[in-house]
Amino acid sequence: MTAVSGEPEGPAQAELRVPGRGAGLRDVARHRFLLKLLVDKEIKVRYRGSVLGLLWSYVKPGVQFIVFYIALGIFLGLEQSDRNPDGLPNYAIYLFSGIVLINFFSEALGNASRSIVGNSGLIKKIYLPRELFPVSAIWVSGVHFLPQIVILVVACLFTGWSPSVLQLIVAVVGFLIAALIATGLGLIFGAINVYYRDAENLVDMLLMVATWASPVLYSWEMVRRQLGDTALSIYMLNPLTVSVETFHYAFWLPTTDQQFELPPGFLPVWLPVALAVALFTVILGQYLFRRLEGRFAQEL
């Protein structure tokens, strides 16, 4: 082998390298073009042959929103009105800003968890950085999230929305937290799903819990009222709670008289904590993914 290293080599003929050992998520950055093509493919293929096509991206959350709004806002009295002064003002905006975020998260994590098994044909035959598949699933969800955020902003503008720069920045951070958590968990469950298809069902259950364990449908104050401050602290440890709350802070709060309070210590404590948890999830996901990916080709 020593004779080899001394020879002049062109740029394409680097060292002898071990194939199939990538640099993980860093490889994804190096394969941006392929990532873009994979995302394009997913978006083109998704609604192929359906009459409504991309409109489904609007119809589904729209219907979901109406159902929740009527059931929770009106029947269960979460909407503030003359007869119900204890409710939340502009509950529709409150609800929708949480739903768009949790929908993004659900779609991202659900698709990322299925992405490895779903691309088994490719993974068994050609070596690619396998992280590309979960990451492209997250990216696709991000693209589907965009029209929903446009609707949210339009609705906000109709109700007198005037956010501060800080509020907008916080919302971006909140979105980032959700995306990172989905990436980290998507890597973990995507890899486990290769070995145990139970992972898909576990994720579905987890997503159901996620919708209810974060203040999408109700407000965080109800948690404190019912369970006290300690429980609230535990509740706030859930990064999705923080993520949803950033959207309330940026989209819903500026449409009200700004009387509603954020959870205590939200910006100085819980936001950085959630971001740290999210980053840790990605690192853990990457670690577990790389431990498990060595046997993907033979297990699929």
Next chain:
Amino acid sequence: MALAIEIAGIQKRFALRHTRSLKETVLWLLKGRKGDLSKTFPALNDVSLTVEEGETVALLGFNGSGKSTLLKHISGVMLPDTGTVRTRGRVAGLIEVGAGFHPDLSGRDNVFLNGAILGMSEKDIHRQFDSIVDFAEIGEFIDTEVRFYSSGMYLRLAFSVAVHTDPNVFLIDEILAVGDEPFQRKCISKIKELAEAGKTLVVVSHDLDLIAQICRRGIVLEKGRVVHDAPVAEAIAHIRRQ
């Protein structure tokens, strides 16, 4: 000459029976890991070999001898249990043509997607695009969805993308030639052209006559072991004797 592929003492075991459910695994763990969760057999057993740059190597052997598994180790799709595999430069496979094709995308989209999957850059694909379409003889159908292609057109396009990827090491599994007679001849002359251009080729095929035309060296595998490594004519003779 520099080494293109270096395989040192690799071993690979496959499970015969997979335990797919979490329940069975948990029970197995609770019972103190008694017994094997799954039986294994060696797919590759102490395989060592080196391939120089520009060599044309045929992997020969009967079904289940480990040829394709070895190829998957060279491409990095599989990792060995023990031992090491190292390769130089870009390795690309003509392994099951069209693995990266999506039926709902147009031929054009698929050329880009599959080219990128096989390691081509955006610039490479743009530069080679016309040549890919010409070679595949797809013509005006390039913007049609691939699902409407005849199987021949589909394979021609996939093959054409693969031979235009221009890697340093080419891995070819059972698809030396696709399509009708004239196109098959074109495929084979293209592969010979690659060999003459100094590309390293590793070929798996049961078509011994074809292999004799393309490869110089033959490696015979039997039950995951290398049993014969010689000029291709000798290796083929070895296989035919059995």
